Amino acid sequence: MPKPRPLIRPLVQALHAYVPGEQPRIRGLIKLNTNENPYPPSERVLAATRAAVDDRLRRYPNPTSQLLRERLARLHGCRPEHILIGNGSDELLALAVRAFVEPEAGSKTLSAATVQYFDPSYSLYPVLAAIHGARVNPVPLAPEFHLPRVTGRGREKRWDAGAALSLVTTPNAPGGRGFATAELEELCAATRGVVVLDEAYVDFARENALELALRHPHVLVFRTFSKAYSLCFQRVGYCVGPADLIGALDRIRDSYNVNGLGQVAALATLQDLPYYRANFRKIIATRERLTGALTDLGFSVIPSQTNFILVKPPGPEAREWLQALRERRILVRWFSTPGISDRLRITIGTDAETDRLLSAVGAILRKRPRR
Ligand SMILES: Cc1ncc(COP(=O)(O)O)c(C=O)c1O
Helix, strand or coil, rough: CCCCCCCCCHHHHHCCCCCCCCCCCCCCCCCCCCCCCCCCCCCHHHHHHHCCCHHHHHHHCCCCCCHHHHHHHHCCCCCCHEEECCCHHHHHHHHHHHHHHHHHCCCCCCCCHHEEEEEECCCCCHHHHHHHCCEEEEEEEEHECCCCCCCCCCCCCCCCCCCCEEECCCCCCCCCCCCCCCHHHHHHHHCEEEEEEECCCCCCCCCCCHHHHHHHCCCCEECCCCCCCHHHHHHCCCECHHHHHHHHHHHHHHCCCCHHHHHHHHHHCCCHHHHHHHHHHHHHHHHHHHHHHHHHCEECCCCCCHHHHHHEEECHHHHHHHHHHHHHHHCCCCCCCCCCCEEEEEEEECHHHHHHHHHHHHHHHHHHCCC
């Protein structure tokens, strides 16, 4: 008897799935582990979403999120053909891998099967490549989480100029550094494959690189309503770029990829931008205050242009800090990944949450055995 074929593909059996941050239900918990916005959606967004919970629920939503594409096109000075809406930007990242990268098994060249990204960056990227059977090329960031130059002598060894897809988190995660548009343009000019500028945190940064997606035939910018627009729950992201690349992603997406309430909430968000811009300013001010206070307490903090900071704590190991803070009902994020396992990523909360975090840090430092 021949051995029966396994029911599950070996690739899937061997896969290390993406590990999202915890969403525990602990009363009084200060949750600073998943870069959610500490401020609620605007009243207008809540009202519009509530008002849409009616007989409409039995119908399919608009399959192309047409109104939302039109509004975003107006906001960004382009046409709706340059915009695609996704079920979170995570969906768009998965579509980009499927649309632009060959699985390694059937590929004529290694570059055609390569997903390239800086290391460390968003830990979903290698998982998406693995699901697709593609190859990865993680290129180390420069010291202190700066963007490395990818052109020039010796550098081309690491950066594959022909990689089918390069995913660049800008501003970076989990480091938090912002990258200048001029640096990013140099990188795009040095790359022949598709470059995705993943701007999930860009509303907290000094610069954005949207113009690169409107000027270059191989550049896409991905944005999300999750972080800056307090809408993680609804799962709405979008991408901007050349119509042929957008069309390719559109061809392979699910027919009704964006749920109806998500479309309603995102549209209402765009009508209330001043509310959100005031929140960005509050979060940036809190980020700067927390950065200063932790630095004074002996933490080493990477300057951030996002809604989180990456810190190296003094004294005990980062993992022990994670536990000590958790015992005080404060949840932050620790990654076991080499290169960042000595750090904690802390999402910026409200001012009151930040005060509680700082007093917990002070208490932990006071309890520390003297050496
Ligand atoms: C760099 C980066 N890109 C994309 C995403 C996904 O966001 P969304 O909620 O739109 O799927 C995240 C979420 O953590 C992220 O950190």
